[in-house]
Amino acid sequence: MAILVFSEETDGHASASALELTSKAAQLGEVTVFHVGEGSADALAELGAHGATSVHHMDPGDGLPAPTAAAAIADLVGGDAPAAVLFGMGNTDRDVAGRLSARLGRPVLAAAVDLSIDPVRVTSEILGGTHQIITEATDQPPALVIARPKAFAADDTGGPAPSTTAVAAPDVGRSGSAVVVERHVEEQEGPDLEAANVVVSGGRGLGGPDNWHLVEELAAELDGAVGATRAVVDAGWVPYSLQVGQTGKTVKPTVYIATGISGAMQHMVGMKDSGTIIAINKDADAPIFGIADLGVVGDVQQIVPKLIEALKARS
Amino acid sequence: MKIAVCVKQIPDPATPYELDAESHLVVRPQDQVLDDTDRYGVEVGLQLAEANEGTVTLFSMSPSGSLQGIRQALAMGADKAVLIDDQALRGSAALTTARVLAAAIEREGFDLVIAGTESTDGYTGVVPQQIAEILDVPALSFARRVEAGDGKVTIERQTATGYDVVESPLPAVLAVTAGSVEPRYPTFKGIMQAKQKPIDNLTAGDLGFGDDDVGIAGSGQSITAVAPIAGRQAGEIIEDDGEAHLRIVALLEETKVI
Numbered sequence: 346m347a348i349l350v351f352s353e354e355t356d357g358h359a360s361a362s363a364l365e366l367t368s369k370a371a372q373l374g375e376v377t378v379f380h381v382g383e384g385s386a387d388a389l390a391e392l393g394a395h396g397a398t399s400v401h402h403m404d405p406g407d408g409l410p411a412p413t414a415a416a417a418i419a420d421l422v423g424g425d426a427p428a429a430v431l432f433g434m435g436n437t438d439r440d441v442a443g444r445l446s447a448r449l450g451r452p453v454l455a456a457a458v459d460l461s462i463d464p465v466r467v468t469s470e471i472l473g474g475t476h477q478i479i480t481e482a483t484d485q486p487p488a489l490v491i492a493r494p495k496a497f498a499a500d501d502t503g504g505p506a507p508s509t510t511a512v513a514a515p516d517v518g519r520s521g522s523a524v525v526v527e528r529h530v531e532e533q534e535g536p537d538l539e540a541a542n543v544v545v546s547g548g549r550g551l552g553g554p555d556n557w558h559l560v561e562e563l564a565a566e567l568d569g570a571v572g573a574t575r576a577v578v579d580a581g582w583v584p585y586s587l588q589v590g591q592t593g594k595t596v597k598p599t600v601y602i603a604t605g606i607s608g609a610m611q612h613m614v615g616m617k618d619s620g621t622i623i624a625i626n627k628d629a630d631a632p633i634f635g636i637a638d639l640g641v642v643g644d645v646q647q648i649v650p651k652l653i654e655a656l657k658a659r660s
Numbered sequence: 661m662k663i664a665v666c667v668k669q670i671p672d673p674a675t676p677y678e679l680d681a682e683s684h685l686v687v688r689p690q691d692q693v694l695d696d697t698d699r700y701g702v703e704v705g706l707q708l709a710e711a712n713e714g715t716v717t718l719f720s721m722s723p724s725g726s727l728q729g730i731r732q733a734l735a736m737g738a739d740k741a742v743l744i745d746d747q748a749l750r751g752s753a754a755l756t757t758a759r760v761l762a763a764a765i766e767r768e769g770f771d772l773v774i775a776g777t778e779s780t781d782g783y784t785g786v787v788p789q790q791i792a793e794i795l796d797v798p799a800l801s802f803a804r805r806v807e808a809g810d811g812k813v814t815i816e817r818q819t820a821t822g823y824d825v826v827e828s829p830l831p832a833v834l835a836v837t838a839g840s841v842e843p844r845y846p847t848f849k850g851i852m853q854a855k856q857k858p859i860d861n862l863t864a865g866d867l868g869f870g871d872d873d874v875g876i877a878g879s880g881q882s883i884t885a886v887a888p889i890a891g892r893q894a895g896e897i898i899e900d901d902g903e904a905h906l907r908i909v910a911l912l913e914e915t916k917v918i
Contacts, residue, residue, distance in 0.1 A: 452879055
């Protein structure tokens with residue numbers, strides 16, 4: 346069974362989701378990767394090490410990659426179709442999956458946390474992770490699957506560099522006429538959110554961006570990473586790279602401290618598998634208390650400064 | 661500028677969702693509300709219409725007979741709505757939703773299609789991109805800031821490490837995040853006017869779809885099992901009496917992170 350995995354390059358590396366999905370796919374069949382970006386030797390070597398035998402590489406230049414990538418993948422799978430095309434939750438992943446779905450006339454099986462092939466069956470968590478659903482692709486292959494971050498472990502098995510084929514970006518007419526005119530990187534400090542042992546996250550309940558320093562100081566005191574809800578990312582307090590939840594990062598730290606977070610379904614999906622969850626919120630009915638090991642009903646602006654002081658006094 | 665804004669009516673997120681035992685679909689009550697994330701799309705549409713002598717038409721697919729959410733968006737200031745409300749659409753995949761909306765939008769004509777990034781009650785998050793592919797136009801997704809005029813649209817697009825400035829000629833599809841604008845609240849006048857605004861009701865058949873093209877039959881997938889997940893249990897809940905931080909410190913010590 347052949348499986349195609351989508352990969353996007355950032356800073357010379359293949360996406361984390363591509364390595365996770367390549368590892369999973371290698372257990373199920375022969376893995377080909379469609380890789381978008383510069384095509385650095387490191388990125389290609391990583392894909393090979395995780396089990397990809399061949400890579401089709403396309404450099405989209407300054408065009409938004411999705412229209413050309415979807416067209417090129419549609420060409421690739423047109424003849425001898427793989428069982429499935431696997432995507433992560435990245436923005437480009439979702440753009441390409443959507444376009445490819447419309448191009449091929451196949452549905453997208455989304456939010457996958459487990460996957461089997463022949464037939465393609467996907468396990469997803471729905472309704473904020475309260476229910477598990479198994480969906481089977483009933484159309485002709487390939488099935489299109491979007492998987493959740495960390496659903497599968499990235500496993501470096503030391504595979505050799507894959508054979509690489511350059512793919513020219515196809516001409517897609519007016520669909521492809523959007524161009525990137527500037528790129529901005531927003532620098533982050535502190536430990537990596539997805540790998541940190543402690544995560545301190547903040548939500549709207551903090552009251553405003555002026556109080557965000559409380560989250561940062563508490564995280565620093567615990568050598569932890571800073572996370573955020575979609576609400577405060579959307580409100581512009583902090584960059585998207587800090588977002589924890591369905592459309593952000595999935596974290597599983599030893600300790601997760603939620604400050605001023607009510608617990609929207611889409612946030613809890615991204616943190617409910619943390620070891621110990623501590624929540625501080627003024628609303629006693631907040632859903633976050635339903636999954637917290639320790640829930641403190643009270644004012645974040647009172648409690649967090651005292652907590653920071655107490656931690657400082659210990660050290 | 662002809663602006664199409666896609667909106668979705670969903671069961672009130674403040675109430676627990678129920679799944680139908682047989683179809684495994686979310687039970688949709690009569691009194692659905694406007695998905696909160698769509699208020700941002702409506703607001704972007706209204707602002708661009710005000711700046712570019714445009715009109716805002718809402719497009720919504722809904723197999724529930726509900727109008728409350730559409731009226732909410734009309735009360736914000738949209739000019740009219742096209743509603744595809746048809747029982748045959750129950751259980752449709754995201755791709756069917758995109759096909760139906762794209763067909764309705766194409767019928768009306770458009771310069772810009774605006775949608776939210778994803779609905780609150782679903783989890784696929786690819787409908788705007790599917791609409792763009794069907795209409796053969798660029799998709800400017802994950803937009804957190806938007807400007808449009810002179811036949812083009814410019815956005816800031818969220819990326820994993822920051823943002824890109826992306827430019828596209830019109831027509832195009834735009835998928836906005838909630839950070840793009842601050843949605844207005846309907847005024848009393850707006851609410852009264854909304855009751856008089858035209859809502860065109862269409863069926864899937866009116867747009868050329870057969871019964872087998874839509875709904876569960878046309879979805880290309882079948883749900884084979886649904887089960888509740890044994891969730892985490894709530895632990896200890898305490899009221900802050902001024903000393904709650906000490907309880908937190910004690911728990912952090914137990915977990916050995918300090």
